[in-house]
Amino acid sequence: MKRIVEWLPALxxxxxxxxxxxxxxRALHVQQFLLPKPSTIVSVFWSDRHTLWPAGWxxxxxxxxxxxxxxxxxxxxxxxxxxxxxxxxxxxxxxxAANAVPIIAFAPIFGAWFNPISPRSxxxxxxxxxxxxxxxxxxxxxxxxxxRQIELMRSYAASELEIWRRVRVPTALPFxxxxxxxxxxxxxxxxxxxxxxxxxxxxxxxxxxxxxxxxQFPLAWAGILVASLLGIALYGxxxxxxxxxxxxxxxxxxx
Amino acid sequence: xxxxxxRAGIVALAVVVLVGLWELYHWIWATAGWTWPFAVNDTxxxxxWTIFKAxxxxxxxxxxxxxxxxxxxxxxxxxxxxVGFAVGAVIGFVLAVVLVHSRLLxxxxxxxxxxxQTVPILAIAxxxxxxxxxxxxxxxxxxxxxxxxATYLTxxxxxxxxxxxxxxxxxRxxxxxxxxxxxxxxxxxxLRVPSSLPYLFSALRLSATVSxxxxxxxxxxxxxxxxxxxxxxNFNEYYSIEPxxxxxxxxxxxxxxxxxxxxxxxxxxxxxxxxxxxxx
Numbered sequence: 001m002k003r004i005v006e007w008l009p010a011l012x013x014x015x016x017x018x019x020x021x022x023x024x025x026r027a028l029h030v031q032q033f034l035l036p037k038p039s040t041i042v043s044v045f046w047s048d049r050h051t052l053w054p055a056g057w058x059x060x061x062x063x064x065x066x067x068x069x070x071x072x073x074x075x076x077x078x079x080x081x082x083x084x085x086x087x088x089x090x091x092x093x094x095x096x097a098a099n100a101v102p103i104i105a106f107a108p109i110f111g112a113w114f115n116p117i118s119p120r121s122x123x124x125x126x127x128x129x130x131x132x133x134x135x136x137x138x139x140x141x142x143x144x145x146x147x148r149q150i151e152l153m154r155s156y157a158a159s160e161l162e163i164w165r166r167v168r169v170p171t172a173l174p175f176x177x178x179x180x181x182x183x184x185x186x187x188x189x190x191x192x193x194x195x196x197x198x199x200x201x202x203x204x205x206x207x208x209x210x211x212x213x214x215x216q217f218p219l220a221w222a223g224i225l226v227a228s229l230l231g232i233a234l235y236g237x238x239x240x241x242x243x244x245x246x247x248x249x250x251x252x253x254x255x
Numbered sequence: 256x257x258x259x260x261x262r263a264g265i266v267a268l269a270v271v272v273l274v275g276l277w278e279l280y281h282w283i284w285a286t287a288g289w290t291w292p293f294a295v296n297d298t299x300x301x302x303x304w305t306i307f308k309a310x311x312x313x314x315x316x317x318x319x320x321x322x323x324x325x326x327x328x329x330x331x332x333x334x335x336x337x338v339g340f341a342v343g344a345v346i347g348f349v350l351a352v353v354l355v356h357s358r359l360l361x362x363x364x365x366x367x368x369x370x371x372q373t374v375p376i377l378a379i380a381x382x383x384x385x386x387x388x389x390x391x392x393x394x395x396x397x398x399x400x401x402x403x404x405a406t407y408l409t410x411x412x413x414x415x416x417x418x419x420x421x422x423x424x425x426x427r428x429x430x431x432x433x434x435x436x437x438x439x440x441x442x443x444x445x446l447r448v449p450s451s452l453p454y455l456f457s458a459l460r461l462s463a464t465v466s467x468x469x470x471x472x473x474x475x476x477x478x479x480x481x482x483x484x485x486x487x488x489n490f491n492e493y494y495s496i497e498p499x500x501x502x503x504x505x506x507x508x509x510x511x512x513x514x515x516x517x518x519x520x521x522x523x524x525x526x527x528x529x530x531x532x533x534x535x
Contacts, residue, residue, distance in 0.1 A: 009363035034386060093262070094269050100516035102468045105483070105508040108491035108501060113293040120292075185372050192375040196475060197491060208378040209476075217382065224378050231373030 036218040045222040056226040059204035062119045066126020067187035074134030082142035099132045108197045116198035126190035130183035141175025177242040184238045188231040301499045309499035332482040339405020340466035347413025355421040381476040405469030409462040416458035420451025456523040463515040
């Protein structure tokens with residue numbers, strides 16, 4: 001009951017915004033190609049569901065693959081680099097600089113590497129987008145264990161592996177999940193941007209682009225709605241996993 | 256001074272190592288004929304020297320050298336990104352200040368601020384341009400719409416992190432100010448804002464990069480030819496013939512992103528004495 005009350009303001013805002021949007025578009029006679037009515041978008045969303053959802057699923061698989069590969073490699077790299085302190089401090093500026101590179105600019109190159117039509121090129125874009133934040137944040141997390149805790153473990157003659165398992169990994173987990181949440185959003189965006197430079201015809205990004213090109217804006221918006229819903233689903237899955245894994249962390253309800 | 260030299264040395268060494276790894280990978284995969292994960296040849300991985308030579312040559316006949324063209328395009332994209340960054344940072348900050356004063360507004364709007372980031376902005380960009388462009392005054396035509404897209408990507412990290420920073424003000428200090436009947440305004444400026452600065456800057460570092468991404472993404476579907484996004488789109492068409500031109504453009508784009516990031520870090524060093532490293 002209390003949770004429903006907490007969500008009431010958000011619900012009110014939703015109803016208000018959608019209502020205003022619908023009302024203004026009707027009242028001001030805004031043209032379809034500028035901004036379709038929410039009711040039109042929802043009806044297209046329903047009537048074209050047999051094209052929209054398979055396309056969404058296709059792109060979602062690309063995003064999911066990229067997310068898994070990129071995050072997995074990020075965690076692996078952070079673990080290796082975190083093991084060797086001097087290597088970590090030497091490489092950190094490089095990773096931070098690499099993190100500031102607009103990876104999107106490299107999307108067409110991944111297309112050229114992995115055949116622009118195949119899902120692999122989109123997985124590569126999504127994967128690289130996910131890799132850097134996960135790697136940098138996990139490394140920060142692994143290195144943020146309190147020296148006193150580590151010294152205490154050492155004084156009990158705990159092995160390095162034991163220290164890693166019982167101190168470093170638990171401290172790193174909140175950092176890791178913060179990065180995974182960022183990565184989950186990036187993965188979907190990466191897949192769709194990758195599709196902008198060519199992709200299979202039944203992919204969501206291609207569908208949205210083609211629809212916008214021929215001024216079928218309600219269909220484009222319905223596609224955007226599908227992309228957002230899938231993005232939210234992936235984000236929600238990470239949040240749920242965090243709740244299960246990181247029980248002790250007091251408040252990690254950040255974005 | 257010595258520390259600076261050492262750091263510069265490490266960076267230079269790292270660049271040399273990266274170039275070496277690139278060429279080594281190229282050589283091994285090309286001579287062994289391996290095709291996993293992708294076939295290596297002079298098109299898929301042009302030599303580093305080919306890419307750098309491309310800077311000095313004109314991309315098209317009777318044009319100035321590529322580096323000349325690219326620098327102009329970079330200035331254009333940098334303008335879009337900088338304006339988008341500035342506007343997005345201000346909007347993000349104001350939004351956080353408003354939200355910190357009302358639990359009700361936080362509950363009402365925060366979920367949508369998070370959701371707004373899952374919207375694939377590239378897909379919306381053409382429509383944003385159709386809306387925004389006709390309403391812009393002449394000097395802003397074209398690039399103004401792209402700046403709006405950069406703004407959209409920039410405000411989010413700033414809002415979320417500043418809100419966290421404003422809330423992170425010391426509880427005892429808050430109570431003390433209340434016992435002195437301090438106004439909300441002075442609590443905000445004397446306590447909350449200073450305590451939020453480290454959080455704000457860690458968001459600005461992220462936003463600096465994101466604003467460049469937004470500018471490049473915005474240029475792609477808008478068909479704007481004056482910036483790096485347009486150049487990437489064009490050179491992509493000729494990738495199979497002259498891959499080094501796309502690579503050269505991407506190298507410049509990478510430097511632009513890093514430059515924005517470094518500028519924010521320098522501003523942070525000047526303004527905030529000690530920033531916690533761990534605010535993501």
